[in-house]
Amino acid sequence: MAITPPPTPPNTGNPAQLEERADAFFGWFPTFVADYNGDLPLLRGKTYATRGGTANAITLNTGGVALATGMQVRWRASAANTGPVTINVDGQGAIEARTITNVALPAGYIRTDADTVATFDGTRWIVDRQIENGINANGAFQRTADGTLLCWGFGTSGTSADTPATFPAVFMASNAASEIMVTLGINSTTTAFGMATRFTAMTNTGLSFAAFRTDTQALISVRVTFIAVGRWY
Amino acid sequence: MKITFTPQLRADVLSLSLDGDVLTVNGTAYDFGPLAEGGTLPREAVGCPVLASDVTREGGHIILTLILPHGSDAPKEARFPQPITVTQTGPIPLPVTYAEEASE
Numbered sequence: 001m002a003i004t005p006p007p008t009p010p011n012t013g014n015p016a017q018l019e020e021r022a023d024a025f026f027g028w029f030p031t032f033v034a035d036y037n038g039d040l041p042l043l044r045g046k047t048y049a050t051r052g053g054t055a056n057a058i059t060l061n062t063g064g065v066a067l068a069t070g071m072q073v074r075w076r077a078s079a080a081n082t083g084p085v086t087i088n089v090d091g092q093g094a095i096e097a098r099t100i101t102n103v104a105l106p107a108g109y110i111r112t113d114a115d116t117v118a119t120f121d122g123t124r125w126i127v128d129r130q131i132e133n134g135i136n137a138n139g140a141f142q143r144t145a146d147g148t149l150l151c152w153g154f155g156t157s158g159t160s161a162d163t164p165a166t167f168p169a170v171f172m173a174s175n176a177a178s179e180i181m182v183t184l185g186i187n188s189t190t191t192a193f194g195m196a197t198r199f200t201a202m203t204n205t206g207l208s209f210a211a212f213r214t215d216t217q218a219l220i221s222v223r224v225t226f227i228a229v230g231r232w233y
Numbered sequence: 234m235k236i237t238f239t240p241q242l243r244a245d246v247l248s249l250s251l252d253g254d255v256l257t258v259n260g261t262a263y264d265f266g267p268l269a270e271g272g273t274l275p276r277e278a279v280g281c282p283v284l285a286s287d288v289t290r291e292g293g294h295i296i297l298t299l300i301l302p303h304g305s306d307a308p309k310e311a312r313f314p315q316p317i318t319v320t321q322t323g324p325i326p327l328p329v330t331y332a333e334e335a336s337e
Contacts, residue, residue: 080304080331082244107244113306132305136240136312143242164276166285166300169242205241205300206285 041071069122106233141169149232162208180230238301238314249325303330
């Protein structure tokens, strides 16, 4: 909303209207303050809010006095959320937070290693999330705000049994076989025989893999790579 | 007991304690006492959601692999955990896997 323009200021060169214009000019200030406070939530979104509260009941202070649809708040959390979250901005009341896909926040949605930005849609706080990349001993992962999880890594297949592998990040899947898509590859320079891979026993935490000679079907020891795609919430 | 940790980004936490051959995982006790030397207990038979391997007994030690949950801000010690051998009864210390909530 635009700031209401001030009336013509008083001027000693026009003594006849000095008092009238002075009254009007000073009378305009409360309107200015109200206009400014109305826009304040939209002006403060690019600065850090002062955070408080707990991991799941977040309080933020931007210096504003009201909420406005479309306003944003930005903060760096001190702890990841462990479940659904409420956000109370400038003491205006705890309001439910939702993901960008409009569901309650899953645990770990709010991070401590990246800024979090939330937008007030008039009813709830819609919380966006930076793309999250990481590695651990089981490979690499990427989690995005819309719930997509991508995992990749490799292992060495065994010659006597399928080899278990743990995904570097856990998937959310009630039926892993239908909800997590996996591609396997073989990293080998062997040309003496054909090779194939398979995976078995897949759950939301991992799978078992094996590699074979295609001529004898014997299990072989090679580096097997995997890419797995699914959802983390 | 020899425990290997396999790290995984996930939201839950792991707590362990040991009493002889009884390993308590997140409050549930698993008694591996009946497992004979050289024997193997399939992972599926144990029913532990964070068990990532079969359970064996070699050289008198119970040997198994557990998923170590960690957060997105976990230190290297949690992302690349080292195996441990535990002989003492009581809680088993684990790497820090989540940032502690800082006071405001």
